[in-house]
Amino acid sequence: MQIVGIIVDGEEILVIDANKGEHRVTKPDELWALVRRLSGDETLPALRVTKRPRTELDREEIDDAMAR
Numbered sequence: 328m329q330i331v332g333i334i335v336d337g338e339e340i341l342v343i344d345a346n347k348g349e350h351r352v353t354k355p356d357e358l359w360a361l362v363r364r365l366s367g368d369e370t371l372p373a374l375r376v377t378k379r380p381r382t383e384l385d386r387e388e389i390d391d392a393m394a395r
Contacts, residue, residue, distance in 0.1 A: 330345075332385070332389040339353055340353065340355075340357075343393065345393050
């Protein structure tokens with residue numbers, strides 16, 4: 328697992344994993360479950376999500392990180 332981005336866009340949460348691609352969830356508890364499943368570690372503590380407007384620059388940064 329290599330999460331390179333978590334984007335909140337309205338009601339949708341987009342999690343971008345460099346190895347397993349994009350995953351979309353709609354509820355915070357689904358986000359935690361997804362991160363735990365991707366990592367294979369069910370004991371991970373809850374994460375904090377910071378909301379900010381999505382920009383085209385965000386997408387470019389994520390694409391660059393996934394290319395590494």
